[in-house]
Amino acid sequence: MAEVVLGSVVESVTGHLVSLVSQEIRLACGVRAELVKLQTTVSIIGGVLREADKRRVEADDVKEWLKKLKELFYDADDLLDDFSTEVFRRRRVIGGGKRILNEVSTFFSSSNQFLYASKMARRVKEMRERIDAIWNDRSACFQLEGNSNLMGSLVENLTRPETIPFKSDPYVIGRDKDKEKVIEFLLNPDFEENVSVLPIVGVGGLGKTTLARLVFNDDKVKEYFEMRLIWVCVSTNFHVEDIVRKIVRECTPNKEGISNLDMNELQKTLGEWLHGNKFLLVLDDVWNDNRSKWLELREFLMSGAKGSKILVTTRYIRVAETMTRKFHKLSGLPEDESLSLLMQMAMKEEHEWKGQNLEKIAGEIVKKCAGVPLAIKTVGRLLVHSGCREKDWLDFKNNDLSSIDQEEAYFRKILS
Incomplete structure (x- = not known):
């Protein structure tokens, strides 16, 4: 569909997110968590938008819905471009050697950056919620004859990745x-x-x-x-x-x-x-x-x-x-196995978290994951960047986790 070219902006947004999430910076105030959630949203919806590029869509309501999504993706691209530019600018200002890594490791968590970090977390969250709202409108917009659904046909074989029998998973617990x-x-x-x-x-x-x-x-x-x-x-x-x-x-x-x-x-x-x-x-x-x-x-x-x-x-x-x-x-993992999986994903040794009185905090974190391994692994990957002090984990639980504790429910909702 020539009037709605979507693939390039999807790739640009995806590139910004991969770059920001993978950088070794400590993102305070839920910035990293919001970026991860937006990354999940983009990876799912992006497949539909890429397919829309390949198909001829005649219905006006479909065109209008795709146009709204396209405009939001352009807004997201601008937002993430600004954020990436700020990260790059501060790297250049800091300059030289090991000092770069030391300064970048506290980027967005030092006091003079707190307001900017809070603002960015809020803006990323608002952007994801706007995209989510438009996406959820699809069920009302695309009912065709009988019970068929246009978005169902667009999603077929796109958002569901092809599975293979021989893929190894080193993090299997409790099965x-x-x-x-x-x-x-x-x-x-x-x-x-x-x-x-x-x-x-x-x-x-x-x-x-x-x-x-x-x-x-x-x-x-x-x-x-x-x-x-x-x-x-x-x-x-x-x-x-x-x-x-x-x-x-x-x-x-x-x-x-x-x-x-x-x-x-x-x-x-x-x-x-x-x-x-x-x-x-x-x-x-x-x-x-x-x-x-x-x-x-x-x-x-x-x-x-x-x-x-x-x-x-x-x-x-x-x-x-x-x-x-x-x-x-299949049921969710019990709390002890959930805790074990969380620590494996977070690369925390037992003596680290037990010696620092972190077990209670970790228990509260895994309860929010409801025994779902995918949710536990997601949280564990975020904890890699947290230290092993009680203050670090409380900060994660009260700030970062508060913005992702619904991620698995959200993930299931958007794919259902």
């Missing part, structure tokens, strides 16, 4: 029992049907995909299914033919020409690979709650040998219930 229960289901041959389904259900950020990866890469699982394991990221776009094509691509050594196969050829190729063989198929990040679509896909998968399994990850119980009545519900 051993969940892993054992899921593996127990997968290795159990005593089911009436040849192919059985187990959905893993939980809110965003709990680690459903991480748990599926742990199971998928377990040696007992690989041996039981004789290495016939397939991983497919489904996401919001539940097109049966696309999913079948992805499955065929994963289970076929010669991947050339698969994109040209019609549905009959795909069905034949998949049937030959599955027939009489025990397999494990992971369908990650499923959003479809239309039972007819699920049954259509399921029909292609039922020729496997007895003991075959399908493992699904989804946020919603209603999605799981389109497939089966039995599912594994």
